[in-house]
Amino acid sequence: MNLSSAIRPGAADWLKLPHAEPGNRIGLFGGSFNPPHSGHRLVATTVLKRLGLDQVWWFVTPGNPLKDHSDLAPLEMRLHMTNALADHPRMKVTAYETVLQTPFTARTIKKLRAMRPGLRFVWVMGADNLAGFHKWQDWRSILGLVPIAIVDRPGASLSVLSAPMAKAYEKHRLPEEDAALLPDMAPPIWTFLHTSLDDASSTDLRRSGS
Numbered sequence: 001m002n003l004s005s006a007i008r009p010g011a012a013d014w015l016k017l018p019h020a021e022p023g024n025r026i027g028l029f030g031g032s033f034n035p036p037h038s039g040h041r042l043v044a045t046t047v048l049k050r051l052g053l054d055q056v057w058w059f060v061t062p063g064n065p066l067k068d069h070s071d072l073a074p075l076e077m078r079l080h081m082t083n084a085l086a087d088h089p090r091m092k093v094t095a096y097e098t099v100l101q102t103p104f105t106a107r108t109i110k111k112l113r114a115m116r117p118g119l120r121f122v123w124v125m126g127a128d129n130l131a132g133f134h135k136w137q138d139w140r141s142i143l144g145l146v147p148i149a150i151v152d153r154p155g156a157s158l159s160v161l162s163a164p165m166a167k168a169y170e171k172h173r174l175p176e177e178d179a180a181l182l183p184d185m186a187p188p189i190w191t192f193l194h195t196s197l198d199d200a201s202s203t204d205l206r207r208s209g210s
């Protein structure tokens with residue numbers, strides 16, 4: 001399947017990688033954003049501040065490989081909505097995974113690192129994804145490629161103790177008070193950021209029709 005054909009030629013800017021200067025610290029925030037909401041903005045602003053990032057790149061996925069796509073809104077619609085929500089000079093929205101022709105995070109990160117060796121990437125996700133991280137394709141290789149920042153989410157706080165990834169990599173967990181060091185550290189390294197909680201969810205928004 002040609003994933004990038006899901007974007008009209010007029011919206012080709014979504015298919016570019018954002019610009020960054022060598023040495024920049026970049027948070028890679030992947031998501032379905034179906035639709036985007038305040039919880040996503042909380043994650044992005046939390047990592048921007050607490051990790052001292054230069055930018056957060058919102059990677060709007062062509063489709064989470066572990067989710068049913070029957071109610072997934074078209075990619076271009078999700079891109080527009082995400083761009084409206086992530087309205088900040090340090091937040092960039094991209095559909096670059098469609099260019100890479102993969103919905104798999106391990107492959108995306110491998111390719112980004114090869115393409116932009118001068119950038120310091122951190123993978124960013126919410127705590128619900130920590131709980132199921134061991135089901136992702138090549139999940140251990142993701143841990144070997146980039147530092148990971150996990151932001152707390154209602155209902156998933158305990159994943160920091162119980163998740164197979166958290167248990168297997170317990171020795172590689174960085175205390176959250178040292179989170180600003182994370183982007184410069186050699187993987188495997190991860191941290192769990194407690195923050196104010198936001199119970200927004202795309203599922204609830206789709207169900208309520210808002």
Ligand SMILES: Nc1ncnc2c1ncn2[C@@H]1O[C@H](COP(=O)(O)OP(=O)(O)OP(=O)(O)O)[C@@H](O)[C@H]1O
Pocket residue numbers: 030031032033034038039040042043124125126127128129151152153154198199200201202203204
């Ligand atoms: N309220 C929230 N608090 C913290 N993290 C969140 C929150 N909502 C989503 N995230 C994180 O943001 C990323 C993108 O989430 P996603 O687009 O799947 O939203 P969602 O609300 O979980 O969607 P759905 O209900 O359709 O599964 C994921 O890493 C997810 O863990």
Ligand SMILES: O=C(O)c1ccc[n+]([C@@H]2O[C@H](COP(=O)([O-])O)[C@@H](O)[C@H]2O)c1
Pocket residue numbers: 029030031032033059061063064065066067103104105106129135136137
């Ligand atoms: O690589 C995988 O196997 C994999 C499995 C599940 C989710 N992901 C990615 O995780 C990000 C968050 O997905 P989501 O649906 O929870 O917003 C998004 O970029 C997905 O493509 C990746």
